[in-house]
Amino acid sequence: MARKIDADAIRQRSRDRYFETGRDKRLTQFIDKLRDNAKALQKGNGSHRRSLFVIGETGSGKTRSIKRILPLIQEWQPFYDPYGDRVMPLICIKPPKPCSMRALAIELLTAMSVPVRGRKTDPELYVFLKEQLRERGVKAIWIDEMQDVLRNNTPKAIQAVQDVLKALVQIEGWPIHTIYSGVPALATFLQGDRQLARRSYVMRYEPMEFPDDAEWIEKIVGEVILDDCGMTRADDTRTDVFREKLCRAAGGAFGSLVEIVQEACFRAADNGRAEVKLSDFSKVYEEMTGCTRRDNVFVAANWREIVSANALDDIAPPAKSRRGA
CATH class of the missing domain: 1.10.8 (Helicase, Ruva Protein; domain 3)
Structure with a gap:
């Protein structure tokens, strides 16, 4: 008698699977660099490289790898402060569409559950964002599908976003570190701004x-x-x-x-x-x-x-x- 096949059970077991490769170890090392650099900066030294770009084709596994590793970074996990308020050291977002300097700032504030009141100008909104990141104890930001910033944006608009990203890791007295992931088009984002490239690490997810x-x-x-x-x-x-x-x-x-x-x-x-x-x-x-x-x-x-x-x-x-x- 042929054995009965439980298709639902097969789906559940299979989708729980994660294949760990050497890329996971290397990605962990890169993220550890950012975490350790944050500690060094608190002591008055540290590297200017405070961002990591993870670049690979769609379906290469980069997003799932990052999602698996980030919960292992203890310093970036949510906790409750002495006042009973929940602190979220890590913010994870995808860029808004279209992604302008203002839209990106609002997306980050929304992720922190911070309402944007009044009609702030772009410079005022950005100053407010930096204040909130520092006051709410945000230590790291991950933006997935970062190549979407390039879509339907003018060179001037893209440069404005690049300026925001550089400024995020230069908040006075509060060294935030950032991770950006996306398809190979994201490489042009770095090539178009050498200052940003000099402040970043890059990891490739090469095809098999x-x-x-x-x-x-x-x-x-x-x-x-x-x-x-x-x-x-x-x-x-x-x-x-x-x-x-x-x-x-x-x-x-x-x-x-x-x-x-x-x-x-x-x-x-x-x-x-x-x-x-x-x-x-x-x-x-x-x-x-x-x-x-x-x-x-x-x-x-x-x-x-x-x-x-x-x-x-x-x-x-x-x-x-x-x-x-």
Whole structure:
């Protein structure tokens, strides 16, 4: 008798999984640098590098890594002061859209539950923000998806935000440290302001490549299917060709690769199977990208020529010329 597959239990076990890699250790070291520098600055010395930029493609796992590490920094955890007020040393936000100097200040004040009263001018609002950060004991700020600042903003507006970021880590008598994470477009943010670059550390979340990362790819496939989901693998998921296809399907993004394997398991479980097959991966890839069969990395003959990001090119309208007709 075939054993019953509990698809819901498989989903829960699998999604609780976290693959710790050498990147986690390196990211922890960078964040420790910021924490230790704050202590040094309180003693009258320390480095001018008070920001960390974490840069990687979408799905590379950077956000989840940061979320996992920040709760381990004891000095940045919430606590109650002697008056019974809750102090939040760490603020986590995403930039508002569009992101101006004023919008960013309001977003940070909102995260501290500070109402913005009256019609303050931008300079007044910024002075108020710095006062509140110091008075409320904020030691660190994490802004995720920081590349959104660049979207639809003028060079002048972007420079204004860059000036705000530099000033945040220079509040008199209160050394705040900042973390910014985003896709590679965020690199232009640093290239456009050398002062900001000189005050920052940068960590890259490099994409996975085959065959260099073949062992990691196999580890992810094996542990998700066998250990997390308690399922088995068909022979067509045990080859080097399959591992290379999987890496290409994920665009080399670590988190996306894990997600594809998980979703393949979920599909097999939903169909009452304990064995995960290549067909599960091809179907999941089709659903994720909207590709046709001839552009499906897992089954197409020319799969090495396929770019996942171009999956909808056959139905997407042509780009409009900026010069007009």
